[in-house]
Amino acid sequence: MFKDLLKTHLFPTSWCPGCGIGGIMAQLAMAMDEMGLNQSNSVVVGGIGCTGRMAGYFNLDSVYTLHGRTLPVAQGIKMVNPSLKVIIISGDGDLASIGGNHLIHALRRNVDLAVLCNNNEVYGLTGGQAGPTTPQGTPTVSSPDGSPYEPLNLQGLLKTGSRYFYARTTVYHQVHLKRCIKEAIQWPGFAFVDIASQCIENNGRRLGFKTGYEMLAMFRDKYKRAPDGVESLAPLEIGLVKRGEEQP
Amino acid sequence: MKRLVQGNEAVFAGAVKAGATYFAGYPISPSSEILLLAAQQAARSPDFHFLQAEDELAAINQVLGASLAGGKAFTATSGPGFTLMQEAIGWGHQAEVPCVVINVQRVGPGTGMPTMPAQGDILQSQYGSSGDYYPIVFYPNSVAECYRLTVAAFNAAEESLSPVVLLSDSFVGHLNETVDLEAMEVEVVARQRPPLGTGNRFFTGLVHDEEGRIRTADALFYQSWLGKVREKRDGVAARYPFYEHRERPGHDLIIAFGILSRVIAPLLDDFALFRPIRIFPPLVRELRSITQEYRRVIVLEANDGQYAQVVEGIVHRDVIRVSVVGGRFSAERVTTALKQALTSV
Numbered sequence: 117m118f119k120d121l122l123k124t125h126l127f128p129t130s131w132c133p134g135c136g137i138g139g140i141m142a143q144l145a146m147a148m149d150e151m152g153l154n155q156s157n158s159v160v161v162g163g164i165g166c167t168g169r170m171a172g173y174f175n176l177d178s179v180y181t182l183h184g185r186t187l188p189v190a191q192g193i194k195m196v197n198p199s200l201k202v203i204i205i206s207g208d209g210d211l212a213s214i215g216g217n218h219l220i221h222a223l224r225r226n227v228d229l230a231v232l233c234n235n236n237e238v239y240g241l242t243g244g245q246a247g248p249t250t251p252q253g254t255p256t257v258s259s260p261d262g263s264p265y266e267p268l269n270l271q272g273l274l275k276t277g278s279r280y281f282y283a284r285t286t287v288y289h290q291v292h293l294k295r296c297i298k299e300a301i302q303w304p305g306f307a308f309v310d311i312a313s314q315c316i317e318n319n320g321r322r323l324g325f326k327t328g329y330e331m332l333a334m335f336r337d338k339y340k341r342a343p344d345g346v347e348s349l350a351p352l353e354i355g356l357v358k359r360g361e362e363q364p
Numbered sequence: 365m366k367r368l369v370q371g372n373e374a375v376f377a378g379a380v381k382a383g384a385t386y387f388a389g390y391p392i393s394p395s396s397e398i399l400l401l402a403a404q405q406a407a408r409s410p411d412f413h414f415l416q417a418e419d420e421l422a423a424i425n426q427v428l429g430a431s432l433a434g435g436k437a438f439t440a441t442s443g444p445g446f447t448l449m450q451e452a453i454g455w456g457h458q459a460e461v462p463c464v465v466i467n468v469q470r471v472g473p474g475t476g477m478p479t480m481p482a483q484g485d486i487l488q489s490q491y492g493s494s495g496d497y498y499p500i501v502f503y504p505n506s507v508a509e510c511y512r513l514t515v516a517a518f519n520a521a522e523e524s525l526s527p528v529v530l531l532s533d534s535f536v537g538h539l540n541e542t543v544d545l546e547a548m549e550v551e552v553v554a555r556q557r558p559p560l561g562t563g564n565r566f567f568t569g570l571v572h573d574e575e576g577r578i579r580t581a582d583a584l585f586y587q588s589w590l591g592k593v594r595e596k597r598d599g600v601a602a603r604y605p606f607y608e609h610r611e612r613p614g615h616d617l618i619i620a621f622g623i624l625s626r627v628i629a630p631l632l633d634d635f636a637l638f639r640p641i642r643i644f645p646p647l648v649r650e651l652r653s654i655t656q657e658y659r660r661v662i663v664l665e666a667n668d669g670q671y672a673q674v675v676e677g678i679v680h681r682d683v684i685r686v687s688v689v690g691g692r693f694s695a696e697r698v699t700t701a702l703k704q705a706l707t708s709v
Contacts, residue, residue: 155562156561156562157561158561159560159561161429171566172566172568172576172578174564175564176563176564177563177564177565178564178565178567179429179459179567179568180566180567180568180569180570181425181428181455181569182451182452182455182569184421185421185425185452187422188388188421188422188423188425188426188429189425189426189428191426191429192386192388192415192427192428192429192430192432192433192435192437193432193433193560194429194433195386195413195415195426195430195433196385196413196430196433196437196559197434197559197560197561200433200560200561217418218418220418221417221422
């Protein structure tokens with residue numbers, strides 16, 4: 117039962133009603149259950165932010181690291197015990213901003229990690245500040261006139277090396293999300309799943325959404341499946357691009 | 365076999381002796397020899413893991429992860445890198461992760477005077493991270509001590525389940541002395557806690573109770589928790605009451621450590637010496653009783669009075685602060701500084 121992988125006695129979770137993180141947690145637990153991952157072969161590492169708190173709900177050894185430091189901690193774990201499946205769950209701010217340097221280098225080293233990035237385009241836990249993935253022009257509490265910068269191109273960054281795994285999915289597309297998670301965990305190298313997710317309280321309401329569901333419906337309407345085997349995902353396409361699986 | 369060994373090399377040999385299997389670090393003089401030795405060790409031994417990190421933030425966090433996964437882990441750095449590691453050292457105390465951090469000090473602040481020796485990170489080693497935490501800090505003054513105290517640092521880390529700091533300086537780190545490391549007998553404390561992948565524990569930098577439940581809104585819990593943390597640290601530190609006392613009744617007492625305690629060797633006919641080897645937690649009982657035997661107490665250090673503050677707070681009397689800063693140490697320079705300080709009292 118996938119619920120055995122969760123500390124359900126700690127529920128309700130600390131996340132706001134309508135948040136997208138719970139939908140990721142459920143799919144991760146189901147994926148792990150289907151893959152036979154458990155206390156004896158897996159570790160979940162979370163970073164600071166609402167998403168990182170997910171680590172504490174998993175019923176196996178987990179680490180809630182400092183802000184931005186999931187990747188180095190996970191890398192230390194993986195080097196000492198390569199047989200452990202190490203799954204990282206964190207937000208776009210943690211992975212791409214404060215932890216950006218580690219992202220570049222974990223990628224360069226092609227460390228065998230599965231990274232699930234809850235990408236809600238905002239710093240949710242600290243109250244809705246602009247982050248590295250906030251679309252240009254989006255108002256946030258720290259960019260009242262709209263974020264002045266282009267967001268980081270995560271796909272482009274992830275594809276800089278000769279071997280890569282980059283998946284984009286959304287919390288609405290639950291079946292696709294689980295498939296991406298499973299493929300990422302199986303990928304023999306650095307795998308990154310970029311999950312469009314909704315932060316209703318500290319982002320959505322400012323943008324005119326009334327409920328988390330309205331944001332999910334927006335994902336349903338806007339995102340389209342990319343054809344299998346494409347080399348690159350267009351904006352608002354879900355799918356995955358990978359290269360170099362055959363190499364050790 | 366007796367041979368010439370460098371201080372940094374003895375630190376590395378001590379780490380291996382203590383059972384270290386993981387090193388991550390970022391190159392910084394004057395600590396880099398330790399990183400190079402770790403790289404060589406990993407090339408020789410499949411059981412030893414080495415990672416040249418992308419920066420010091422990564423290095424210390426890789427060490428913390430490696431430790432949780434079951435490896436005895438350490439890093440080595442110098443002042444500016446030590447500063448970058450401070451947040452994670454605090455996390456290691458909160459999450460209870462044993463590891464060893466070696467700081468081969470150089471002149472600061474900032475990039476300072478690379479890589480002249482200094483003792484400017486004394487207070488940083490105790491207070492560098494946010495909040496109240498209680499690190500154990502050792503400071504050797506010889507190559508043989510670099511070896512012994514590195515083993516002690518790993519042992520204390522295991523016993524306290526926390527990062528332990530080994531201070532050095534670029535003089536001690538680059539000192540060459542003839543020693544027989546293989547013949548030195550040391551006790552090694554084995555890892556007790558099962559590694560990651562064996563349970564459902566939650567390792568977190570949030571305040572939590574013994575069952576791993578988060579306790580971030582309970583002031584009284586925090587108060588009692590902090591007291592217990594300190595008590596536990598004191599209990600471990602009590603097993604390492606290292607110091608050196610060279611008595612000279614009727615003379616003044618110099619308190620010095622690290623390289624300066626070696627530089628003053630020619631003066632020790634005229635002064636007593638108290639050398640704390642365990643710098644933190646301070647040797648309160650010893651400092652109080654030994655300083656009482658002397659009319660004047662001088663704290664001699666290569667910074668502007670950092671440990672003197674600590675000593676004054678413990679012995680409740682004024683000490684004479686003698687600072688020898690800027691990295692050039694000699695018996696002449698120290699003698700001049702001492703004379704100036706003693707005549708102006």
